Amino acid sequence: MQEAARLLRTHxxxxxxxxxxxxxxxxxxxxxxxxxxxxxxxxLESREQEGVSRNG
Known part of the structure; x- marks a missing residue:
């Protein structure tokens, strides 16, 4: 779980x-x-897409 959290940059x-x-x-x-x-x-890909759409 620690590795997954680190990969996704979450707790x-x-x-x-x-x-x-x-x-x-x-x-x-x-x-x-x-x-x-x-x-x-x-x-991870969906979180990256959210970041792109927010940052325009």
Whole structure:
């Protein structure tokens, strides 16, 4: 989770909240939570697009 948060430049608690809300698909293996690399890539791209549209 730390690595994903670092990649997305956000706090791990934010990612946990998205998972709980069902907005970020994740796989729970025991106590570990796994996120799809593809899902993270798409999330990163969408955040970059938001930044482009805001900055014009």
């Amino acid at each position: 791990p608690h934010f990612l946990y909240r998205l998972i709980r809300q069902g907005r970020l698909p994740a796989l729970r293996l025991g106590r570990a939570i796994r996120l799809s690399e593809d899902v993270l890539r798409r999330m």
